[in-house]
Amino acid sequence: MDLEELQRIIALLKEEDLTEITVSDGEKTITVRRDVRARTPSAGEQAPERAEEQIAADDVITAPLLGTFYSRPNPDEEPFVSEGDVVSAGDTLCIIDAMKVMNEIKAEFSARIVEVLVEDGEPVQYGQPLFRFERA
Secondary structure, rough: OHHHHHHHHHHHHHHOOEEEEEEOOOEEOOOOOOOOOOOOOOOOOOOOOOOOOOOOHEEEEOOOOOOEEEEOOOOOOOOOOOOOOOEEEOOOOEEEEOOOEEEEEOOOOOEEEEEOOOOOOOEOOOOEEEEEEEEE
């Protein structure tokens, strides 16, 4: 893989607001990741808000990328988590589909899910609250 191909992959990652992309070409595989936690919305973007209440940033899990929210691995299965569930670090909370790339969103710490803020199949924006939680 040459520098030009790598630059195209990085540009795609930024254009599609992805956090990770893996590209394989025969025996060669490359994974490119970017840390979006420090990113703030630009002047043209608006941070998503819930109309009925403001949610403190320290008790929500937010979408790390733009895409479609899925609460279950497939339509015939139970949701990954429900309100009241206690999760551990590494547990899958949901999937966000970004350009047909299924991104598993995992818990970074132990917590109890107080509220699921997004409906299955609903589009989500970067930084949009997905779950309200209490630390376990």
